[in-house]
Amino acid sequence: MSVLVFVENHNGKIKKSGFEAVYFGSLLAKNMGVSCHALTYGQNPDAGTLGKYGANEVYVASYNGDFDTQVYTAMVSEAAQKLGAKVVVLAHTANGKSFAGGVAVKLNAGIITGVNAVPVVDNGLIVQKSVFSGKAIAHYKITTDVAVMTLAGNSMQPVVTGSDVSPQDIALNLPAAKVKVVERKTSEGIVPLPEAELVVSAGRGLKGPENWSIIEELAKALQATTACSRPVADTGWRPHHEHVGQTGVAIKPNLYIAIGISGAIQHLAGVNNSKTIVVINKDPEAPFFKAADYGVVGDLFDIVPKLTKAVETFKAHQ
């Protein structure tokens, strides 16, 4: 018996979400009194480091093809059967969410996605997740013999508890991919919003795209990722993938700085799981202040450069 954690391979690198999932899996395995296995695939030179975050054994499947939910489903469900997994954990990433359900179907398992705390073991697993776009918390019990769950990003800070292990190959019988990727566009060098720990976001208060540089300077000082509200994306000041909110990306960073964003409920739905929210707005009645931890009322064109300067001074003395 074991907890099996699937770890995505991003061009030979493991992202933080992968380490989070393994650490989460190892804590759950401890509660269940079983071991924690990690599964990854392809050329993955960092696979052994998963041992540091609690994987007792690391398995590597040989697959280098495109992301195809049917292939990934077969990979994880077959490995789970071979290794006698009682729980399968995946990161709640775009890919993880896309095939976790398939794994559950193959294993005849109950599934809950977006789990944000280590489950309670009580004659089944009691899992917790955020629902209604962060406006409520739900506790579910998975009652099947095998359970599948995805772990919401940034739910826990992975801690080094062990040491590297030697990865072992695992032979699996995978189907041919039916989905063919013909083109891929990625923004290099920038931490994608769903993974970002620090986010600087701006809205209509910025008045126009020509003023965006003050946002970028603050983001640069903090080493944060930039985001925007819906009107900013809709008018084309910023690309759509930077739009956070109900119809855009939902994020959960440690720090969300909202600049010149009033805080409409649709925007809050995408950001209210952030750990700390700073709101900068000239209107003291802006609804966003109700959801904020820290607020600054005033002219953003005056405040933001001052904040950038303060961050730079702070960083210089670290």
Place this chain on the structure above:
Amino acid sequence: MNILVCVSKTPDTTSKISFSGDGKEYNGDGVTFIMNPYDEWYALVKAIELVEQHGGNVTTITVGDASNDIIIRKALAIGANDAIRVDTKATDSNEAAFQIVEVAKQKNYDLILLGKETIDYNGSVLGSLVAAQMDLPYISYGTKLETSGNGVYTVTREIEGGEEVCEVAGPLVISAAKGMAEQRIPNMKGIMMSKSKPLVVVPPAAYDSKVSVVSFELPVQKKGVKMIDPENMDELVRLLHEEAKVI
């Protein structure tokens, strides 16, 4: 093309969320329900566009009680040809997917479309459950979908930090995100016609529950905002470092 679109009812974004006394059930009293925006704006409208281009039929499917009929009629008013409702309240996505598959496998749909998630339970899992139970390919977070009607689809999907253009032969399941289509407002003719379009209510198939609700709760309220002097940004940085411990 025969397209099945999964359509679900969700509380309006602005509604206040509350639960029954024992915390086991969502309290929908006085709440305005809408069609899940991802199902309506993107999945349903895209299905209608494809049928306008290539001919065929758009069927919607909803798992739920009669209180869903109002949003189903809206889907018909927007342009779906007919609708199926499985008459049961599903506890979770596992059950909803099971009931949808029971219906979907009775007919050879070329394409099954649904929104990338519902705005209530935010599971993002229904599409992958349906696809796997039917042994079909699944593409999630589709932002663009094209076909020449030959059964092969070109789909642009969101991936972490970018996008991919994929080619895949149907039948398949696709979940729709922003960009897939533009919202359509039903016109008077559509509303009139929707009243006579078929809405078939079918009984649920027997289902063994895999997940049960333990409880719902509301999150702890924030302590309230701490206002910082705009002239003292060093103080904000100090608080972010020492108090919030985020930088």
